[in-house]
Amino acid sequence: MTPSDGYLLNNRQDEAGERFGAFASLFDPVTFRHLEGVGVGPGRRCWEVGAGGTSVVSWLARQVGPAGQVVATDIDTSRLAAVARPPVEVRVHDVGADEPPGDGFDLVHARLVLVHVPDRERALRSMVSALRPGGMLLIEDADPALQPLICPDEHGPEQRLANRLRQGFRKLLADRGADLSYGRKLPRLLREAGLHDVAADAYFPVTSPACTALESATVRQIRGRLVAAGLATDEDIDRHLANVEAGGMDLATAPMISAWGRKG
Numbered sequence: 001m002t003p004s005d006g007y008l009l010n011n012r013q014d015e016a017g018e019r020f021g022a023f024a025s026l027f028d029p030v031t032f033r034h035l036e037g038v039g040v041g042p043g044r045r046c047w048e049v050g051a052g053g054t055s056v057v058s059w060l061a062r063q064v065g066p067a068g069q070v071v072a073t074d075i076d077t078s079r080l081a082a083v084a085r086p087p088v089e090v091r092v093h094d095v096g097a098d099e100p101p102g103d104g105f106d107l108v109h110a111r112l113v114l115v116h117v118p119d120r121e122r123a124l125r126s127m128v129s130a131l132r133p134g135g136m137l138l139i140e141d142a143d144p145a146l147q148p149l150i151c152p153d154e155h156g157p158e159q160r161l162a163n164r165l166r167q168g169f170r171k172l173l174a175d176r177g178a179d180l181s182y183g184r185k186l187p188r189l190l191r192e193a194g195l196h197d198v199a200a201d202a203y204f205p206v207t208s209p210a211c212t213a214l215e216s217a218t219v220r221q222i223r224g225r226l227v228a229a230g231l232a233t234d235e236d237i238d239r240h241l242a243n244v245e246a247g248g249m250d251l252a253t254a255p256m257i258s259a260w261g262r263k264g
């Protein structure tokens, strides 16, 4: 298995665009609040790791302005072409295997990335090494084991099916080397990496139209793998997608834990 094989959800499939749109709706307000908190402004140099779609990169580009720089990296940059112009530089890069794409960054940020990277220890070291002294690291990652249910209010057969399929999704992720308890470890890992003033918080939506869109796109994207692994039948998946489409189920997400610290 190569490091990039660790990622289950291919960015080139149509559903990836739907998923990135849902992440933006669900998590951008939280991410932008944290980025503002750690400090991003004109002239800053930022590395956006595992950028995926364009919303965070575009926001960072507006904050740093023409005098700044945003290096946006991903193992698959196919969704980033629209923002690949100064101050944004887009590079294909595996954060678990490649050298950092520069050094002396004021800010390094990754959202919902390291949980998927088999060598996340190396990835974290690389991100810290790319900071200037005084630079800020912000890592936001899921902790699906902390809140494993897509339907926390499991009150009927629709919700039970949804939670069973979610369990299958988690198994596929874990089999690919994802650490499903990663989010909670971030404060300790940041301190162990030598960062100062480490703090963290968590956020998850309990229901939202974007959760519905995310669930539909995710299940359509992994349906073949769920069936091949014997974790669900095509009938299960059709029934679940129809339930999701019908509305009325309160679909949540795993908590996203945001942790930040300063390089001494």
Ligand SMILES: C[S@@+](CC[C@H](N)C(=O)[O-])C[C@H]1O[C@@H](n2cnc3c(N)ncnc32)[C@H](O)[C@@H]1O
Pocket: 003, 004, 007, 011, 020, 023, 024, 049, 050, 051, 052, 053, 073, 074, 075, 076, 093, 094, 095, 096, 110, 111, 112, 113, 116, 117
């Ligand atoms: C769940 S998506 C999150 C995308 C984006 N950060 C967001 O929050 O909307 C995970 C992203 O990490 C990327 N990724 C997975 N493994 C990676 C690795 N080893 N190095 C760099 N990027 C990786 C994927 O290609 C994908 O774009």
